[in-house]
Amino acid sequence: MDSLTKRAIDLDLSDPLASYRDRFIIEDDLVYLDGNSLGRVPIDAMERIRDVVEDQWAHELVLGWDHWLHSGTRIGDLLAPLIGASKGEVAICDQTSINLFKLASASLEASGRTNIVTDVGNFPSDRYVLESIATAAGGRLILAAEDPTARELAALLDDDVGLVSLSHVAYRSGAMADGAEITKLVHGHGALMLWDLAHSVGSVHVHLGEWEADLAVGCTYKYLNAGPGAPGFLYVRRDLHEKLEQPITGWFGHADQFGFTEKWEAARDVRRFLVGTPPIVSMAGVEVGIALTTEAGIDALRTKSTMLTALFIEAAKSLSSHGIEIVTPLGPSQRGSHVTIRHDSAFQIATALRKRGVIPDFRAPDLIRFGFAPLYTTFAETIRAAEILREILELRTYDALPATRKGVT
Amino acid sequence: MDSLTKRAIDLDLSDPLASYRDRFIIEDDLVYLDGNSLGRVPIDAMERIRDVVEDQWAHELVLGWDHWLHSGTRIGDLLAPLIGASKGEVAICDQTSINLFKLASASLEASGRTNIVTDVGNFPSDRYVLESIATAAGGRLILAAEDPTARELAALLDDDVGLVSLSHVAYRSGAMADGAEITKLVHGHGALMLWDLAHSVGSVHVHLGEWEADLAVGCTYKYLNAGPGAPGFLYVRRDLHEKLEQPITGWFGHADQFGFTEKWEAARDVRRFLVGTPPIVSMAGVEVGIALTTEAGIDALRTKSTMLTALFIEAAKSLSSHGIEIVTPLGPSQRGSHVTIRHDSAFQIATALRKRGVIPDFRAPDLIRFGFAPLYTTFAETIRAAEILREILELRTYDALPATRKGVT
Numbered sequence: 001m002d003s004l005t006k007r008a009i010d011l012d013l014s015d016p017l018a019s020y021r022d023r024f025i026i027e028d029d030l031v032y033l034d035g036n037s038l039g040r041v042p043i044d045a046m047e048r049i050r051d052v053v054e055d056q057w058a059h060e061l062v063l064g065w066d067h068w069l070h071s072g073t074r075i076g077d078l079l080a081p082l083i084g085a086s087k088g089e090v091a092i093c094d095q096t097s098i099n100l101f102k103l104a105s106a107s108l109e110a111s112g113r114t115n116i117v118t119d120v121g122n123f124p125s126d127r128y129v130l131e132s133i134a135t136a137a138g139g140r141l142i143l144a145a146e147d148p149t150a151r152e153l154a155a156l157l158d159d160d161v162g163l164v165s166l167s168h169v170a171y172r173s174g175a176m177a178d179g180a181e182i183t184k185l186v187h188g189h190g191a192l193m194l195w196d197l198a199h200s201v202g203s204v205h206v207h208l209g210e211w212e213a214d215l216a217v218g219c220t221y222k223y224l225n226a227g228p229g230a231p232g233f234l235y236v237r238r239d240l241h242e243k244l245e246q247p248i249t250g251w252f253g254h255a256d257q258f259g260f261t262e263k264w265e266a267a268r269d270v271r272r273f274l275v276g277t278p279p280i281v282s283m284a285g286v287e288v289g290i291a292l293t294t295e296a297g298i299d300a301l302r303t304k305s306t307m308l309t310a311l312f313i314e315a316a317k318s319l320s321s322h323g324i325e326i327v328t329p330l331g332p333s334q335r336g337s338h339v340t341i342r343h344d345s346a347f348q349i350a351t352a353l354r355k356r357g358v359i360p361d362f363r364a365p366d367l368i369r370f371g372f373a374p375l376y377t378t379f380a381e382t383i384r385a386a387e388i389l390r391e392i393l394e395l396r397t398y399d400a401l402p403a404t405r406k407g408v409t
Numbered sequence: 410m411d412s413l414t415k416r417a418i419d420l421d422l423s424d425p426l427a428s429y430r431d432r433f434i435i436e437d438d439l440v441y442l443d444g445n446s447l448g449r450v451p452i453d454a455m456e457r458i459r460d461v462v463e464d465q466w467a468h469e470l471v472l473g474w475d476h477w478l479h480s481g482t483r484i485g486d487l488l489a490p491l492i493g494a495s496k497g498e499v500a501i502c503d504q505t506s507i508n509l510f511k512l513a514s515a516s517l518e519a520s521g522r523t524n525i526v527t528d529v530g531n532f533p534s535d536r537y538v539l540e541s542i543a544t545a546a547g548g549r550l551i552l553a554a555e556d557p558t559a560r561e562l563a564a565l566l567d568d569d570v571g572l573v574s575l576s577h578v579a580y581r582s583g584a585m586a587d588g589a590e591i592t593k594l595v596h597g598h599g600a601l602m603l604w605d606l607a608h609s610v611g612s613v614h615v616h617l618g619e620w621e622a623d624l625a626v627g628c629t630y631k632y633l634n635a636g637p638g639a640p641g642f643l644y645v646r647r648d649l650h651e652k653l654e655q656p657i658t659g660w661f662g663h664a665d666q667f668g669f670t671e672k673w674e675a676a677r678d679v680r681r682f683l684v685g686t687p688p689i690v691s692m693a694g695v696e697v698g699i700a701l702t703t704e705a706g707i708d709a710l711r712t713k714s715t716m717l718t719a720l721f722i723e724a725a726k727s728l729s730s731h732g733i734e735i736v737t738p739l740g741p742s743q744r745g746s747h748v749t750i751r752h753d754s755a756f757q758i759a760t761a762l763r764k765r766g767v768i769p770d771f772r773a774p775d776l777i778r779f780g781f782a783p784l785y786t787t788f789a790e791t792i793r794a795a796e797i798l799r800e801i802l803e804l805r806t807y808d809a810l811p812a813t814r815k816g817v818t
Contacts, residue, residue: 027467032470041467046467053450053454053636057637058449061439061449062770063768097659101656101657101684124663124669125659128658132658228688229477248507248510248541250534251537252534261533264537276503277504279640281691282689283638285690364669
C-alpha cells in the first residue's frame with residue numbers, strides 16, 4: 001500500500017462527516033465523481049418524495065396548497081444561511097436560466113445601461129441568456145477572458161456596463177472567484193453584480209451579504225442533491241426588491257395573489273421574482289437537500305472538500321509526464337469542489353475511467369472534471385480514482401476507444 | 410330514493426370508464442369535485458415516481474440523462490394527439506405562465522404589431538403576463554367581455570392587434586369557446602391565436618390542427634392528474650417554428666445543446682421554445698397522466714364528462730329558488746368539465762360543503778365551481794354533491810360561517 005492510500009484510509013477514519021455517506025442510497029461500488037453534475041439520492045429525499053405523493057397529494061388533495069403555496073420562499077429561507085443571505089432574500093423557483101433571465105433583465109433595465117459583462121468560460125446557457133438581454137436592450141455582451149481577475153474585469157467596465165454576471169465557481173476549471181473583491185470592483189463602476197452559484201452552493205463558503213452582492217442564481221441538483229432538474233433558486237438583496245421589475249409577471253409574483261385584481265402589482269418582497277406554481281414533488285428534494293447540507297454544516301463540508309481536492313491534486317501532479325495538466329488552481333482558496341485536468345485524449349480517458357467504475361465528467365474538447373461531494377465522497381475513493389487514472393495512462397488502454405464528444409452538466 | 414339518484418346508480422353501472430377509478434389512490438370518502446384544480450393521484454404515478462427516484466436517479470445517476478434529456482419533447486409527442494396536434498409540435502416544460510410569456514412575446518414580435526386581445530375573465534396570471542408583453546412592445550392589452558363570442562371579438566380586432574389569447578374553457582364560468590371559429594376570425598384580421606388549454610386538456614376535444622391554431626399552452630395537474638405544480642406544456646404549429654424567436658435563450662433551446670458554441674442558435678424545431686433542465690421527478694407524473702388519459706380515450710372521457718355535468722345541472726336547476734344561478738352554459742357543446750354556480754353566500758356555502766365532505770372550489774366573490782373528472786368522478790358522487798348542496802341551502806347551515814375569501818386554482 002502506498003503512502004497516499006494509507007493517508008486516505010486514515011483521513012476516512014478521522015472524517016467527522018463520514019457517517020453522512022450512510023444518509024444516501026448507495027448500492028453500487030462506483031467511484032462517483034460527478035456529484036457536481038447530479039448529486040446522489042439522500043434517503044430522506046426518497047422518503048420525503050414518497051410522503052408528498054402518497055400522503056400529501058393523495059390525502060390532502062387540493063387542500064395541500066394551504067402549506068405548499070409558499071414553498072418557494074419558505075425553502076428559500078432555509079437555503080439563505082448556506083449562501084450568506086438573510087431571510088426574505090432567497091426563493092426556490094424555476095430553472096437557473098429562467099431565474100437568470102428574470103434577474104438580469106430586471107437589473108439591466110434598472111441600471112439604465114445597456115451592456116453586460118461575463119467571461120468566455122461562463123456556462124453557455126448563462127452567456128446565451130445574458131447576450132439576448134443585452135442585445136434586446138440595444139447593447140452587447142462583453143466577454144472577459146476565462147476566470148477573469150478583478151484587474152482583467154476592471155479594464156472592461158465603463159459607464160455602459162450595467163451588469164456583471166459570473167459563475168462563482170467556474171464549471172470548467174473549478175476556479176473560485178473572489179466574491180468580495182469583484183463585487184466591490186463592479187459597484188465602483190456603478191454596475192450590479194450577479195453571481196451564478198451552481199457549482200458553489202453546498203460545497204464552498206458563499207457570503208452574499210458580506211460581499212454586498214446584488215443578485216444570485218443557482219441550481220440545487222449538484223452539491224445539494226435535490227434530484228435531476230429540481231428547481232433552482234434566486235437571491236436579490238433586500239434593498240433592491242422594490243427597485244427591480246422582472247418581465248414575467250405571473251400570479252405568484254403578485255402583491256395579492258388571490259385578489260385577482262385587474263392590474264398586475266408586484267409583491268414588495270422577494271416573491272415578486274416568482275412566476276407560477278412550484279413543482280411540489282421536485283421541491284421536496286430541494287428541501288431535504290438543503291436540510292442535509294445544513295445539518296452537516298458548510299464549514300465542515302468546505303474543510304473536507306478542500307482536503308479531498310488537495311489529495312486528488314497531489315496524486316494527479318505525479319501524472320504530468322503522461323500529458324496530464326491540472327487546470328484547476330492549486331491554491332485551496334482559489335478552487336471549488338471539483339478538479340479539472342486537461343489531456344489531448346480526454347474523451348477516451350473519461351470513457352476508460354467509466355469502464356473501470358470511476359464516473360467523472362468530460363467537457364469538450366479536452367477536459368475531465370472530477371467532482372468531490374463532501375457529503376458522500378470518501379478519501380479512499382479519491383485515491384482509487386487517481387490510481388485507476390494512473391493505470392489507464394500508463395497502459396494507454398484508452399487509445400483504442402472512440403473519440404466522440406458528449407457531456408451533461 | 411329519488412329518480413335522479415336511481416339514474417345516477419344506473420349510469421355508474423353502465424359507465425364504460427368506471428374501472429378507471431380503481432387506477433387512483435382513493436382512500437377517502439370525499440366527493441372530490443376539485444380535480445379541475447388538482448387531480449387525484451394515479452397509482453401508476455406513485456409507482457413511476459418511486460421508480461424515477463429509487464431506481465433511475467439512485468442507480469443510473471448522471472447517466473440517467475441519456476434518456477431524461479429529451480423528456481420534454483418525447484412526452485410532448487405523447488400529449489399531441491390529446492390536443493389535435495402532430496408530433497414535433499408539443500413540448501412539456503416550465504410553468505404555464507412562463508410558457509405563455511415565451512410564446513406571446515415571440516408571436517407579438519413576429520406579428521410586427523403591438524396590441525394583444527384577451528378577455529376580462531381570463532385567468533389573472535394570463536392577463537398580467539399578456540399585459541406586460543403588450544406594454545413592453547409599446548402597445549396595450551385590450552380586454553373583451555368575459556367569454557366573448559366571435560362577434561364581440563371581431564369588434565376589437567384591428568391592424569394593431571398581433572395576438573389574441575383566450576382560455577379555451579374559461580376557468581370561472583366553464584364556458585367553452587369555439588376554437589375553429591375564433592381562430593379563423595383572428596387569422597382573418599392578420600393576428601395569431603394562442604389558446605390556454607389548462608381547463609381543456611384531458612376533458613374536452615381540442616383540435617389545434619383542424620382549427621389551424623398557431624399556439625397553445627396549458628397545465629398538466631388538472632384533468633391530466635400529473636401532480637401539484639407539475640410542468641406545463643406548449644404547442645407551436647410546425648410552420649411557425651422558425652418564424653418565432655422566444656426571448657429566454659437557454660441551452661435546452663439551442664440547435665446544438667452540447668456544442669457549447671459562442672453564439673446562441675435556435676433549434677429549428679419545437680425545442681427552441683425550451684429553456685433549462687426539466688424537473689425529472691415531476692415529469693414522471695406528467696407522462697403517467699397523459700398515458701392514463703390516452704388509454705381511456707378522449708372520446709369516452711368527453712362523453713362521460715358531458716353526462717356528469719348534465720346530471721349536476723339538472724339537479725342544480727331545481728335550486729334556483731334558493732338563490733342559485735347556474736353560470737355555466739347549459740348547451741353541452743358550450744361547456745367544459747366544470748359547472749359554476751353563483752350565490753351571494755358562495756364562500757359560506759363552499760365552506761359548508763367542505764364540512765360535509767364535498768370539495769368544490771370557491772372563486773371570489775360569489776362563484777362555486779364543481780369539477781367533474783371523468784376518470785374518477787362517479788355519477789353517484791355527482792348527485793350526492795347536489796343533494797348535500799340542497800340540504801345546505803334548505804337548512805341555511807351556511808349562515809353562521811365566516812365570509813372570508815380564499816382560493817387556489
